[in-house]
Amino acid sequence: MTNEEILALDRQYNQHPWLPGETNALPIARGEGIYFYDGSGKRYTDMSCQLSCSNLGFSIEPIKDAIKAQLDRFAYVAPAHAFEAKSVLAQKLVQLAGGSFAKVFFTCGGSDANEAALNMARTVTGRQKILSRYRSYHGSTLGSGNISGDPRRFALENPAANGFLKFYDPYIYRRGGTAEEYLAQLEEQILYEGASEIAAVFVEPVTGANGVIIPPDGYLQGLRALTKKYGILLVCDEVMAGFGRTGKAFSFQHWGIEPDIIVFAKGVTCGYVPLGGVIVCRQIADHYQNRVFQFGLTYSGHALACAAGAATLQYYEDHHIFARVTERGKLLGALLEEQKAKHPCVGDVRYLGLFSAVELVKNRRTKEPLVPYGQPNQTMPRIFALLRERGFSTYGRENNINITPPLIITPQQLREAFAALDEVLSIIDKEVEG
Ligand SMILES: Cc1ncc(COP(=O)(O)O)c(C=O)c1O
Incomplete structure (x- = not known):
């Protein structure tokens, strides 16, 4: 044409x-x-x-080859089945995350990965409110769109989807301030909202689409301490910052912290096939050990995507x-x-x-x-x-x-x-x- x-x-x-x-x-x-x-x-x-x-x-030939080889075996099987690429990729992701990370749930991209994290956070804590930052983007589905802070959320904000609260980013160039001041303000907000009502804080550790805002040292460490103090889960959305974009596997690793949930997509397959997901800590994995995770997608852990993902992570390592x-x-x-x-x-x-x-x-x-x-x-x-x-x-x-x-x-x-x-x-x- x-x-x-x-x-x-x-x-x-x-x-x-x-x-x-x-x-x-x-x-x-x-x-x-x-x-x-x-x-x-x-x-x-x-x-x-x-x-x-x-x-x-x-x-990247090894990624293309892995997709072709998977296609020759099968392109897709239902998410309830196990297969080599999905097992290998999940293991690689957990190893890359390190620390107490334990299990992976696969989605098709970043928005639905944030939906999965939202579902888990509310179910595991039994709490409803979600805190996230103004200058953030977490996706455009109903939940992920409401977690997002940038103006793209306006079209999705719906009176029925309540409990999504926003706080200020440590945007030093525009707002000045120190890590301690931002954290003190957030703690005050947590108390006013009722700490025991808040399920999770979602952050892009390094903000992506909204202008690459890098937190001052001490901010993420303080945020981790604050969320632990009040039994709030910390979700790090690494959809854009993950897989080496900042020089580490995940950007939060620059500050030596460990969130409860990592949300990933994009760089896991570098766009060769769409894939996203969450990596959860041992405590959350254990929560679901004998309970049903009430969430699912037909294409969760799509075979071509898992093959691309396993080859991509291998490429990062080899090179x-x-x-x-x-x-x-x-x-x-x-x-x-x-x-x-x-x-x-x-x-x-x-x-x-x-x-x-x-x-x-x-x-x-x-x-x-x-x-x-x-x-x-x-x-x-x-x-x-x-x-x-x-x-x-x-x-x-x-x-x-x-x-x-x-x-x-x-x-x-x-x-x-x-x-x-x-x-x-x-x-x-x-x-x-x-
Ligand atoms: C940090 C972050 N989270 C989530 C998303 C949504 O991912 P997707 O577009 O794959 O649904 C994006 C997309 O740009 C993103 O940058």
Whole structure:
């Protein structure tokens, strides 16, 4: 089919997520390594790994081979059955999590994994209320959408889905404060809400879509202590930050804590086949030992996904990917700091491993965001289009450009991509107050 034919059918028959029906999609022809190519043959460096999921790029042969081999045995069996790839992958995940983690429940992606965590948290504690942060995204199904803090929750907030409470992120660039102050405020909120009513606190340990907000040291340790003090479960949503994105298997491991539930998706298969799930601690696994887990999905533990997942984790291990991310992250950090020093439109740059964001401002001194919070605007889409024209593909929310390059990117590829970013930021510089 020609690009025009593809686009005509796309416009007529596909509703794209988070976009109006009338939309102009980019027709993609193929992917190779860290690049993808549109129908005209133009090359894009995938500086966001699509939606921060295609973390190993498009050409990892052992993952493709594992999927093909599984397809030759069987593509799917019902979740009640056992098979090699599912057993192996669950064991690998529990080992990667370490500590007292004990069991895995598989879903099809991140939203339903958060639904599973929500179900478990409420059932295990017998409590209803859920605390999560304003600048967070946990999914778009009814439960995960209500746990989410960013404006995407508004469409889902429903008077029937009550008990979802929000607290402030340790967003030091905008709100200042110390870890202790944020924790004291949260403890006060917990007491006002009734500690014995709260089932769980859900956090992205390093916030992803909403601008890569990295907590100050002591924050997650304090949050763990606080939740333990009140018998509240701590759920770490590692859907975006997990599997080496920050240089560790899971981002909470930077702060030496252990949550009760880990929510994962994306990097577990790097997008080769959709997969998500939860890894639960011994106490939760034991709770269900003789009780039914009242939750299920036809495609829980899909065979092709488990085969892709087992091969992906093996690839991370064989190629020392997490250690390489830490090393490559130093270059990413240096390049980002250079951009910040050079461009008045850059208010802040935040990075950990290969997880990063550039926060754009109208005025560096007042920190006025380049676009107002939660409002539709043309400025950020134009910036992403300018980047895309230069072969730099990424996305972001609010006034942030998220940069989450493939974990296998080379120093030269990273420098080449940053030349495009530099050009676009120079254009934006002319539109800000400096
Ligand atoms: C932290 C986090 N949690 C959950 C989700 C939802 O995952 P999915 O889109 O696979 O349902 C996302 C998606 O971007 C995410 O970033």
